[in-house]
Amino acid sequence: MRSANLLNDFAFKYVFGEDCKEANDALKSLLTVFLERKVHHVVVKNPRLDLLVEFDDRTMVDLEMQLRQTQDHLPIRFSYYLARLHSSQELEGKYYGELKETIVLVFFNVNLIDNNRMCNTFTLKNEDGLSFVKETEDRMKIRTVEMAKLDVNKPLKEMNEQEKMIYYFLNCHKGMDDSKIKVMIESDGVIQMLEKRVETISDDGWKKIIEDFRKLHENEERMERQLEEAHKAQEEAKKALQEANKLSQEADKKVEEANKQVKQMVRKMYEDGFSLDQISEYCSLNVDEIQVLIKS
Template identity: 30%
Template sequence: MTKRLDLRVDFAFKSLFGTHGNESILAAFLNAALRFPDEKKIHKVQLLDPHFNKENQEDKRSILDVHAQLEDGSRVNIEIQLNNKHDMEKRTLYYWSKMYSSQMKEGMDYGELCKTITINIVNFRYLSHIHDYHSTFQLYEREQKVLLTDMLEIHFMELPKLLIKWRNKEVDPREDQLVRWLLLLEASEDEEITHVLEEIAMQEDQVLKKAMDEWERVSQDPEVILAYEARRKALLDEKSALRRAENQGETKALRTVVLSMTEKGMNPTEIAGLTGIPEEIIKKLLQQ
């Protein structure tokens, strides 16, 4: 069997969910993600330009992973993040605001603006204080918990949390379609998941079968593979750079603590005994 592209890489994700001709796949994912009742199920989605032009010289030029419009005019952005850049809230609000404000055209009334939804799929644990893998945020009054407006909706879907539930048999892709679609993103690295999803696709889910067939096809396309490998390398380089930055930050914070203890009259042996940090590392920190 062909080695399939890792769908957690944004380029591969877009190749499957954000490509013209695959709108039915995107609609099925959104129906599962947004939990629409049967009478409000999405039947058609329109893929929109993922680029937002800079409005001024200082502005960032934004490129969304998957940008779509639903039948009722609602706008949806799906972002997949392999690495934690520790800026998700601000990045999310920035992209949401660009989507929301881009609807406004000359002569339009504010009442014509449509609901705007951001879905963040992240390959790391992000919301440590929330146990579930799928979290939804809206604008509420702090004390009364009254919804101000449904125009803003932000979702976080944390793949590591889902995998733990999958391994503990707390979720079942046969019963939950969102679990089904999110596990598809992990399937390139897990034969058991792939086998289960292939069974579901053959027995009951024609759209999932289409997605897996299309996934197989693009995974054999030389041009797609070339672009995918370039993007995957860039993400790996980014991850390494983030790790170096984190390590440098930890070292700086540790040196600050050691210097503070030294200023209070403690020697390296005493600091080592109190903190558990090896004495030779403390001496190196003091020499920096």
Template identity: 25%
Template sequence: MKSITKQQIEKDIANKKYNPLNDILFKFVFGKEERKEITISFLNAALGREGKDEITDIKFRNSEFSALAENEKSTRLDIFCTTQIEEKIDVEIQINNRKNIEKRTLFYWSNMYLSGHKKGQDYNELKPSITINLLNYNNFDATEPMHSMFAVYNMNTGKKLCNDLELHFFELKKFQKKPIAELSRIERWMAYFSNKLDVSELQELGMQDSKIKDALDASDRFMDDLDERLAYVNREMAMMDYKSDTEGYYRDGFADGKAEGKAEGKAEGRAEERYDIIRNMMKNGADDETINKLTKISIEEIREVRKNNQ
């Protein structure tokens, strides 16, 4: 089964149909100084920035935050950058629904908001912080739009407290295809990330938006590197394994939520068995390579567990 999966991934690569949500590829395209113009274009589209509010420059920052106190959880963001006016922005990709994205994004936001604020500094020196979540699943009700933005408001008057907190969620499954020429700026980027376009449509999309073309060209260069390509393939297989573990017990025709919940519990339990093994070995000081050698669990899955437990 794994060989069939790998063959399909390799076939897609040969046909230049890549998964832009693969975090290894995503960080290569959107997390490098030499390609920051691609990231700036995406950020302006995602945040609706234009004119005097447009982001014109960014600096990539260390995406790993140490725990604030012993035994507390540390944080590793997918992409962390600051703008020319020192706004802090975190961009996160979430492939599978772990049922915790609201609290997870608040945790990431709080670490980012406090980062760099030194003892003795005035609270007014804290900079606005923004999280952008690209979700490969539907998190909110079907009636909610593809893009949801949350901030702090007065519940009675609707007045916004301040601009320091913005949480953006893009539910990519809600993207609806239409002629490329009719797509808005943000819809073009959602089309790029959605995995709903074929190769000819992606090429047309690149012709409509020069920065998306740059992103597609960067993906081609990524795949030309055999080491990067192998890491991408292994990551794809690890994500498919996780999806299989968590969804494999679902069957058509569930009559009620109780039966569905039972099936989900079995699937999560199956996946958790492996995660418990990984976590226990990590607690005992084992590195990723040792865990991989002893358990045959992929390096990519081990790294994902390590990331989520820091």
């Protein structure tokens, strides 16, 4: 059993995103199978970060292998990725109708969608399932692939192309030790192509991938902690501000009540015949302030 594992995000990006013909052919096969459209030409934009792909018709695809559950909500995260990808298009001096299609294609090894479909496509629709735009004009899509829904005991001859590729993703680390993998490697051209890419990952190369992967996750976890701490500090500051506003309002109310009582007392003393000087000495107010209170 070999060490390389395609469920590792870095290994996934290496196999499909490296700048070579073999990786590019493997990527075209992957996109053809899971987007269910013929792919003739693709360009990988940034294989070291997100695996961002542009088709020959300028369709943009953000390809993600997401295994680790993070503290934030994954569907919301990928909705943000789609919005960011779609808005990255240069539109100055153009019509909105010239916007190209953008797709976030996500592979999960968990169950997130409450149905039996391994692959689901999400677009803009209303409560009754009515599309906001015509299907041919819908240019924002999230395509999810829930690998955990695969029936791994299903006979190989009954699996479709998507199921075969997912089975390979889940078990490629077993190599020829897995009977289904062995048959696929010997008879399936697409799997043979993927296998050649996986075989290029040496043990030393895999150690480096794992180390890079570890550092990436440590950075993600640190950023998540910092974000959580910042959010907590923000909530505490908001709470403190609300408390301060409450105290300020209470103080203003008390000052207003005290001023009212002073005004009533000054008027009463004046009506009882006290001179302005006597009132001033008693209330610690100057004569002008007393006159204002009396007249108001």
